[in-house]
Amino acid sequence: MDVVNIFLTSELGESLDDFIHDQRRFTFDRLGPEGPRRLVEGPMWAFIDWVMDDLAGLEMCRRLRADPRTADAHVTMVLEENDAEDRRRALRAGADDYVVGPLTRTAVLDRVLALQSRGAERHATSRFEAGALCIDMAALQARWNGEPIMLRPNEFRLLRFFAENPNRVLTREDLIGGLGKREPPIDERTVDVWIGRLRRALKGAGGGNPLRTVRSMGYVFDLN
Amino acid sequence: MDVVNIFLTSELGESLDDFIHDQRRFTFDRLGPEGPRRLVEGPMWAFIDWVMDDLAGLEMCRRLRADPRTADAHVTMVLEENDAEDRRRALRAGADDYVVGPLTRTAVLDRVLALQSRGAERHATSRFEAGALCIDMAALQARWNGEPIMLRPNEFRLLRFFAENPNRVLTREDLIGGLGKREPPIDERTVDVWIGRLRRALKGAGGGNPLRTVRSMGYVFDLN
DNA sequence: CAGGTGTGTGACGCGTTCGTGACGGGATTG
DNA sequence: CAATCCCGTCACGAACGCGTCACACACCTG
Structure with missing residues (x-):
């Protein structure tokens, strides 16, 4: 199985150290303002917090898409509530998927594994x-x-x-x-x-x- | 003469307090992430910084356009350089006009007065x-x-x-x-x-x- | 070459989706 | 207040997508 890169923005990243580090299968990193970097070759999965009244999440999503090194990442926006307008904007900004948060660490892993097995049904700007x-x-x-x-x-x-x-x-x-x-x-x-x-x-x-x-x-x- | 609302994004807003406050003619406000609000009735003129490698300016522009309270504002994008692609993107995001910055405070006022005097030519470049x-x-x-x-x-x-x-x-x-x-x-x-x-x-x-x-x-x- | 298995494809039919003329109510105008 | 315009909804027919079938052909084996 490929090694998988999982990136999380700050809020989710708070509990990053709690994640189970199975080095054969996953790498984890924070998505910071300095921009993304892929730790190892392999699929990349990013979870980005939707921040209310602040477009940082959308901005982060656009930056991932704009950077050729990470343009192929599978981006999941973590929304605060299931608002149609937010969903629309998330997808428009280039997100592949959205989920209503907050997510626990197991929920993140479950989701990655589920998306992997489905072959990652993508429907965004990639x-x-x-x-x-x-x-x-x-x-x-x-x-x-x-x-x-x-x-x-x-x-x-x-x-x-x-x-x-x-x-x-x-x-x-x-x-x-x-x-x-x-x-x-x-x-x-x-x-x-x-x-x-x-x-x-x-x-x-x-x-x-x-x-x-x-x-x-x-x-x-x-x-x- | 109508009272005029002038909005500026952060960088220009830095020197906001230096502006001459002629309350009969102008009100000033910063354009912040909390979104726009019109202080008084009357035409609204917004100057939005183009931030290199960061689309916050475009996003701000889109929000102005999307909000019915401010959709009729005259939006001028302040570009860093006279790049054709940037101009195109600015106009596509809904800007009415662009100018190559940085702008001094007198330049902003001059520009508003000039645009005002041209009256009907509002949105000329939109x-x-x-x-x-x-x-x-x-x-x-x-x-x-x-x-x-x-x-x-x-x-x-x-x-x-x-x-x-x-x-x-x-x-x-x-x-x-x-x-x-x-x-x-x-x-x-x-x-x-x-x-x-x-x-x-x-x-x-x-x-x-x-x-x-x-x-x-x-x-x-x-x-x- | 005969028999068997696997594949390509035209044809058919059903269910879904789309395009559009018609209608009516609400807003706008003079 | 009458005339006009704009627009949301409805309904019906047409177009489309697709799963299945049937048959012809291709390939393999002995």
């Missing part, structure tokens, strides 16, 4: 690039050499999941799970149709065919 | 451009290739909100909130009608259709 392919999470649009690719929602989710797990055989079960379709149970053969439709959409936009079939196993998103 | 589309905040008018687009107030607000948040999916909830219609609760389907009316207005003016539907998600203002 942008993923892989060669000629560019996936804009905010606009929910993919581009090939800058040319927009018309994708239906399911095709976009599929492509995104592939892009998040490149060079790795994904079984039909993986794909069904990765797209969050457990109920009602989906026929595995349906995945074949998803693939076909995605391939057609990519070809129609002049894109190549990065999706390779691995017979009796699944599919691979070939990068490089 | 325009947002996106390709062929040009939105004039002051005249509440949008143009396509210079050709005026007849928009009703609600349509203009909608277009403006889209232009402020290009290339990202805006949910119907976002749009309702962005247009400040919280009470009474608006049926989300109403947004569809807004979109339809705005699209028709844009097409009628020869404009393209920059509004893309993202099924089951919302709408995107596609820029480029």
